[in-house]
Amino acid sequence: MANHSQLGFQDASSPIMEELVEFHDHALMVALAICSLVLYLLTLTLMEKLSSNTVDAQEVELIWTILPAIVLVLLALPSLQILYMMDEIDEPDLTLKAIGHQWYWTYEYTDFKDLSFDSYMTPTTDLPLGHFRLLEVDHRIVIPMESPIRVIITADDVLHSWAVPALGVKTDAIPGRLNQTSFITTRPGVFYGQCSEICGANHSYMPIVVESTPLKHFEAWSSLLSS
Amino acid sequence: MRFASFLPIPTYLAGQRAWSGNTVSMSSALLPKPQMRRLLARRMKFHLFGAFLVSLGCAALYKFGVAEPRKRAYAEFYKNYDPMKDFEAMRAAGVFESAPPK
Numbered sequence: 001m002a003n004h005s006q007l008g009f010q011d012a013s014s015p016i017m018e019e020l021v022e023f024h025d026h027a028l029m030v031a032l033a034i035c036s037l038v039l040y041l042l043t044l045t046l047m048e049k050l051s052s053n054t055v056d057a058q059e060v061e062l063i064w065t066i067l068p069a070i071v072l073v074l075l076a077l078p079s080l081q082i083l084y085m086m087d088e089i090d091e092p093d094l095t096l097k098a099i100g101h102q103w104y105w106t107y108e109y110t111d112f113k114d115l116s117f118d119s120y121m122t123p124t125t126d127l128p129l130g131h132f133r134l135l136e137v138d139h140r141i142v143i144p145m146e147s148p149i150r151v152i153i154t155a156d157d158v159l160h161s162w163a164v165p166a167l168g169v170k171t172d173a174i175p176g177r178l179n180q181t182s183f184i185t186t187r188p189g190v191f192y193g194q195c196s197e198i199c200g201a202n203h204s205y206m207p208i209v210v211e212s213t214p215l216k217h218f219e220a221w222s223s224l225l226s227s
Numbered sequence: 228m229r230f231a232s233f234l235p236i237p238t239y240l241a242g243q244r245a246w247s248g249n250t251v252s253m254s255s256a257l258l259p260k261p262q263m264r265r266l267l268a269r270r271m272k273f274h275l276f277g278a279f280l281v282s283l284g285c286a287a288l289y290k291f292g293v294a295e296p297r298k299r300a301y302a303e304f305y306k307n308y309d310p311m312k313d314f315e316a317m318r319a320a321g322v323f324e325s326a327p328p329k
Contacts, residue, residue, distance in 0.1 A: 012301070021297070025293065025297065026294070028289065029290055029294060030286070032286060032289050033282040033285055033286040036284075036285040037278050037279065037282035040274075040277070040281050040282070041275075041278050044278075051267060140325070142325040145310060145314075146310065186305070187313060188314040189313075190322055190323065211323055211324065211325050213323060213325060214310070214311065214314055217314075217325060217326045218325075220325075220326075
């Protein structure tokens with residue numbers, strides 16, 4: 001989860017999120033270059049006397065048409081590369097279904113056993129010491145680490161969105177539609193997310209918690225739950 | 228005309244036509260004629276180069292001050308990373324609900 005007053009992204013815990021963090025650094029660098037250029041020229045313009053002597057500026061007009069086009073290409077190429085990388089879903093080890101309701105999530109593991117449970121936010125009054133306010137849930141999703149996971153997301157009533165920032169995942173949950181996303185967790189841990197599409201009064205109170213554990217522990221957990 | 232050298236004429240007028248239409252000539256010009264054209268173009272060219280240098284400098288500063296250290300930090304973290312050891316440490320701390328401490 002994010003620390004207090006954190007401005008940047010959470011630490012990346014999936015390869016796609018690592019790519020996104022790197023791309024964000026690239027885009028921010030380009031934005032900084034453009035902003036500093038504009039600020040310099042603006043300061044210059046504001047500090048000098050007005051002049052209407054310039055009537056023809058063909059060379060500079062050519063430069064400030066071609067240069068932005070080049071900058072856009074420099075931004076578009078890595079962006080499209082990551083976009084297509086995100087769409088690669090080959091041979092997932094596990095398929096998980098996430099169904100959004102007002103105001104909780106239902107998860108289904110139907111690959112091997114018929115396992116299904118609801119995930120409600122833990123109210124602040126029931127929160128154990130050291131747990132995170134408005135982020136903890138009564139039943140967490142558990143997934144095996146370092147394995148490709150496919151998540152199929154839909155909703156039962158209104159629009160929701162299933163998002164886990166540390167894994168670089170955000171997918172809309174739309175009633176009557178199945179959306180698909182996938183990720184691989186590079187390390188074990190607990191990853192938090194929140195509903196990311198306004199869905200009513202308790203939109204801020206339907207978080208997502210993903211536990212990434214070794215396969216052995218995932219299997220033990222799923223056997224326990226389905227028995 | 229030799230008498231012209233005694234007249235209080237500014238030296239930069241030497242060699243140019245006076246209002247009467249007569250050429251005033253001096254023996255030598257003391258100041259060179261200053262640059263009087265394309266001053267704005269020169270200033271603009273100078274500052275455009277400067278602006279590009281500043282913007283490239285800012286980009287380089289961000290790249291080598293933030294972006295590259297971040298890439299190195301990720302590479303360092305995963306170079307000798309042991310997921311099982313990390314998991315056991317987190318498990319012992321009671322982080323996982325599906326894998327309580329032994």
